[in-house]
Amino acid sequence: MEWMVPFVFGVGALAPALHTRLRVWSGPVLALVPAGIALYAAARQPAISDGAVPEFRASWIPSLGIDWAFRQDGLSNLFVLLVAGIGALIVVYAGAYLREHPRLGRFYAFLFVFMGAMLGLVTADDLFLLFVFWELTTVSSFLLIALDHEKEAARKAALQSLLVTAAGGLAMLAGFILLVDAAGTSAISQIVLQGESLRAHASYPWILALILLGAFTKSAQVPFHFWLPAAMQAPTPASAYLHSSTMVKAGVFLLARLSPALGGSDAWAATLLVVGAATTLLGGLLALSQDDLKRLLAYSTVSVLGLLTLLLGLGTPIAAQAFVVTLLAHAFYKGALFLVAGNVDHGAGSRLLSQLGGLREAMPWTAAAALLAGLSMAGGPPLFGFLAKETAYEAVLEAPVGSWLLAPLVIGTAVTLVFAAIRVGLSPFKGELGEAARDAHDAGPAMRLGPLVLATTGVLAGLLVGPAERLLVAPAASVVLQGEAPTGLALWHGFTPILALSLLTLAAGAFLYRHRERVVAAAAPGMAFERRGPAWLWDRGWELGLAAAARGAHAFQNGSLRRYLVVTLGVGFAVVALSLPLSDLRAAGPTADTPIVGIAASLLVVFAAAVMARARTPFLAVAALGAVGFGVSLLFLMFSAPDLALTQLVVEVLTVVLLALVLPRLPRPAKPKPARAVAIGVAVLGGATMAGASLVAMAGEPFEPISRFFEERSVIEAHGRNIVNVILVDFRALDTLGEITVLAVTALGILTLLRRRRPSDAEVQA
Amino acid sequence: MTLFVALAIGVVYGVSILLLLRGSLWQLLVGLGLLSHGAHLLLFAGGGLVASAPPLVAEGATQPAAGSADPLPQALVLTAIVIAFAVLAFALVLGDRAAAKARTDDLDAYSGEPG
Numbered sequence: 006m007e008w009m010v011p012f013v014f015g016v017g018a019l020a021p022a023l024h025t026r027l028r029v030w031s032g033p034v035l036a037l038v039p040a041g042i043a044l045y046a047a048a049r050q051p052a053i054s055d056g057a058v059p060e061f062r063a064s065w066i067p068s069l070g071i072d073w074a075f076r077q078d079g080l081s082n083l084f085v086l087l088v089a090g091i092g093a094l095i096v097v098y099a100g101a102y103l104r105e106h107p108r109l110g111r112f113y114a115f116l117f118v119f120m121g122a123m124l125g126l127v128t129a130d131d132l133f134l135l136f137v138f139w140e141l142t143t144v145s146s147f148l149l150i151a152l153d154h155e156k157e158a159a160r161k162a163a164l165q166s167l168l169v170t171a172a173g174g175l176a177m178l179a180g181f182i183l184l185v186d187a188a189g190t191s192a193i194s195q196i197v198l199q200g201e202s203l204r205a206h207a208s209y210p211w212i213l214a215l216i217l218l219g220a221f222t223k224s225a226q227v228p229f230h231f232w233l234p235a236a237m238q239a240p241t242p243a244s245a246y247l248h249s250s251t252m253v254k255a256g257v258f259l260l261a262r263l264s265p266a267l268g269g270s271d272a273w274a275a276t277l278l279v280v281g282a283a284t285t286l287l288g289g290l291l292a293l294s295q296d297d298l299k300r301l302l303a304y305s306t307v308s309v310l311g312l313l314t315l316l317l318g319l320g321t322p323i324a325a326q327a328f329v330v331t332l333l334a335h336a337f338y339k340g341a342l343f344l345v346a347g348n349v350d351h352g353a354g355s356r357l358l359s360q361l362g363g364l365r366e367a368m369p370w371t372a373a374a375a376l377l378a379g380l381s382m383a384g385g386p387p388l389f390g391f392l393a394k395e396t397a398y399e400a401v402l403e404a405p406v407g408s409w410l411l412a413p414l415v416i417g418t419a420v421t422l423v424f425a426a427i428r429v430g431l432s433p434f435k436g437e438l439g440e441a442a443r444d445a446h447d448a449g450p451a452m453r454l455g456p457l458v459l460a461t462t463g464v465l466a467g468l469l470v471g472p473a474e475r476l477l478v479a480p481a482a483s484v485v486l487q488g489e490a491p492t493g494l495a496l497w498h499g500f501t502p503i504l505a506l507s508l509l510t511l512a513a514g515a516f517l518y519r520h521r522e523r524v525v526a527a528a529a530p531g532m533a534f535e536r537r538g539p540a541w542l543w544d545r546g547w548e549l550g551l552a553a554a555a556r557g558a559h560a561f562q563n564g565s566l567r568r569y570l571v572v573t574l575g576v577g578f579a580v581v582a583l584s585l586p587l588s589d590l591r592a593a594g595p596t597a598d599t600p601i602v603g604i605a606a607s608l609l610v611v612f613a614a615a616v617m618a619r620a621r622t623p624f625l626a627v628a629a630l631g632a633v634g635f636g637v638s639l640l641f642l643m644f645s646a647p648d649l650a651l652t653q654l655v656v657e658v659l660t661v662v663l664l665a666l667v668l669p670r671l672p673r674p675a676k677p678k679p680a681r682a683v684a685i686g687v688a689v690l691g692g693a694t695m696a697g698a699s700l701v702a703m704a705g706e707p708f709e710p711i712s713r714f715f716e717e718r719s720v721i722e723a724h725g726r727n728i729v730n731v732i733l734v735d736f737r738a739l740d741t742l743g744e745i746t747v748l749a750v751t752a753l754g755i756l757t758l759l760r761r762r763r764p765s766d767a768e769v770q771a
Numbered sequence: 772m773t774l775f776v777a778l779a780i781g782v783v784y785g786v787s788i789l790l791l792l793r794g795s796l797w798q799l800l801v802g803l804g805l806l807s808h809g810a811h812l813l814l815f816a817g818g819g820l821v822a823s824a825p826p827l828v829a830e831g832a833t834q835p836a837a838g839s840a841d842p843l844p845q846a847l848v849l850t851a852i853v854i855a856f857a858v859l860a861f862a863l864v865l866g867d868r869a870a871a872k873a874r875t876d877d878l879d880a881y882s883g884e885p886g
Contacts, residue, residue, distance in 0.1 A: 567878060599772045607778065608775070611782045617805060618786045618789055626797075626798070637808050637811065640776070644820045644822055645823060645839070645840035646840065646848075647825055664801070672870050673876060674795055674797070674877070678793070678795070684789060685789065691784050694784075695781055696778065699776065699816050700773060703776070704773075712842055712843040719835075720832075720833045727826075727827055729849065732846040737846065740850065754864075755861055758864045758868050
């Protein structure tokens with residue numbers, strides 16, 4: 006299994022090139038890869054359901070204790086089957102659906118990156134490895150939503166989903182770090198064994214809150230649900246794959262995976278029940294009024310994701326079973342219905358329910374798939390969706406807490422889903438042929454395959470409930486429970502209250518459908534509310550953040566050299582001033598000998614600098630600068646540095662000549678501007694700071710100078726009596742080489758700058 | 772004596788910062804030249820001021836006389852003087868080229884956009 010991720014990534018990298026060679030056949034050929042992985046996982050499933058857990062572990066980043074570790078237990082393999090199996094159908098479907106799309110090759114590449122990341126996510130046995138794959142699914146989802154990047158709505162939706170899920174992912178990473186710190190290992194299979202000590206750990210509330218944030222954003226829970234309907238900008242195959250059957254399940258997968266470690270506390274139960282209940286109810290209510298098939302399916306997906314969270318919050322064995330059955334059933338029927346929506350869009354030219362109708366004769370295959378999948382979504386017997394609804398009812402009716410509230414809420418939501426199922430699965434196909442669909446036609450075989458296979462899988466899994474439970478449901482549920490999973494999943498339990506409720510739900514949904522126009526009208530204000538809800542807040546927050554960032558950037562990066570200098574120098578000198586050890590100043594006494602020439606040279610420097618400050622013409626300033634240089638070389642001479650004095654004099658002459666050559670060429674200032682107070686302030690601060698620093702530096706030697714080394718070896722090893730020169734050309738010769746390099750580079754730079762002028766002169770002459 | 776040198780360093784630094792912040796191209800260039808004097812003096816003074824005892828080794832001796840000036844700061848300053856000259860020369864040419872394009876001494880009129 007460790008080869009799956011790199012293999013799928015590799016195929017993804019080659020996919021665009023393959024597509025340009027194979028054209029129409031690229032879909033079926035590429036689909037062989039996920040189909041093969043699905044077969045491989047299916048072949049392993051019997052052994053895994055008997056308790057075998059294939060493992061692979063190799064060191065990845067040993068210094069951080071992060072492993073390239075994979076583990077294939079019942080829950081993982083169930084997801085591998087879903088991701089690879091549905092993936093194969095999606096690839097075939099996309100090859101036909103996007104045949105005319107100029108970026109189909111790129112679509113394949115993104116899809117395979119997602120597939121590889123998702124396979125890695127569900128099999129990873131290292132929290133940080135899981136996180137890497139988690140973020141990769143976010144990124145590939147972003148790329149897929151924005152496939153039609155010339156559409157502004159697609160770009161906006163892609164960015165929104167990226168920001169919401171990546172923000173949650175970052176919170177989750179922080180939670181992972183705390184969790185690994187608390188558990189002492191990043192191996193998930195070890196962490197889930199430490200539930201008791203983890204729940205008692207001091208940082209448990211933080212771990213829980215941060216990880217839940219990641220899972221809730223990924224699985225579109227209230228109040229982060231808004232990105233999922235917006236993500237319907239993605240091409241339909243991507244919506245069917247990522248945003249209904251696989252990626253959005255990553256959040257609940259993580260919750261299921263970690264529930265043995267983090268679950269069972271009151272905080273866990275309360276948060277998951279409240280968030281899950283709110284999400285399932287809101288999703289169901291908002292689905293009522295949708296006219297666009299894809300948006301309707303998206304809101305009903307939000308509703309089911311909420312139900313899955315709620316079931317994990319219950320934490321009972323029957324709830325774990327209901328979780329797995331619901332997850333499976335939803336993957337089948339929702340994947341099928343999204344593809345149906347794609348076919349309807351493709352064949353009839355519209356996805357709006359108000360424009361659709363009577364397509365059953367034009368699109369018989371699609372209609373059949375829609376009917377079966379819709380029936381499963383509604384929870385009609387004998388489909389797998391029926392089992393999902395029954396076990397979910399059982400779980401909430403037997404809930405340890407709050408069943409009086411949860412049961413009506415879940416049943417009420419189920420009614421809205423029945424209503425939605427009839428609208429998606431039935432209404433486009435029955436009645437009069439819609440206005441827009443006069444020349445509607447059914448999709449080709451490649452686009453029929455996906456919906457038909459998924460819809461019939463729902464039927465088969467319902468009919469073969471015994472093997473399905475033993476092979477798929479129980480192994481996954483037992484991982485969630487870390488113990489024996491309940492058995493007894495069956496289509497017929499006799500005349501039970503749950504059966505009555507189930508039939509009542511269907512009847513209520515059908516009743517709503519009879520009065521659909523009034524229902525849609527009554528639910529419409531919900532969308533107005535939704536548009537002013539979290540999505541609105543998110544958009545405003547985003548705009549405010551951007552505006553604040555722009556203001557902040559402009560305050561510092563306004564293009565004014567003066568502003569940059571004031572900030573840089575002011576901060577720099579303030580830091581130095583604050584860190585000066587002023588107590589050392591008191592120890593500083595005047596040196597014994599105070600040569601009068603030294604004092605005179607210092608005063609000359611001070612006077613000449615003051616002249617420069619007041620100078621209004623370049624000529625006076627350059628003359629004063631020369632005087633400063635002369636004073637400085639006099640100081641060098643007085644204090645035992647004849648070499649420096651000599652060099653300074655020569656360089657000073659050159660500098661003055663250079664300045665005298667260049668400054669007259671510059672544009673003359675129109676009117677001298679008065680010095681600003683802030684400039685004077687920074688200048689005074691800088692002057693005082695550096696005077697103080699020099700006093701501290703002159704006050705004494707806090708440590709033995711390294712100069713002794715040079716003094717002792719100058720004659721003996723380097724045969725030179727001028728120690729300064731010996732240092733420059735012998736001991737530190739490499740530094741001098743560097744200095745010469747600086748001069749050479751500068752000369753080259755100057756040459757380049759001066760040369761640039763020549764063509765323009767030539768142009769002037771021409 | 773240290774007080775006088777410290778005063779000189781402080782004034783040189785203060786004036787050069789003032790010149791840098793005046794927003795005038797020629798004052799910026801002159802200020803840059805002055806700033807290097809301040810830095811050299813600071814570095815030099817940091818090694819301690821010793822009058823009339825250069826770090827030379829007399830004929831026949833293998834070490835300089837006790838109490839000679841520290842040679843290391845001098846070597847550093849010698850390097851610094853040369854590099855500061857190169858930087859100033861580069862800045863002068865750069866300023867000359869920039870002014871040829873912007874045609875003003877007012878630095879606030881120099882925009883970040885390539886002309």
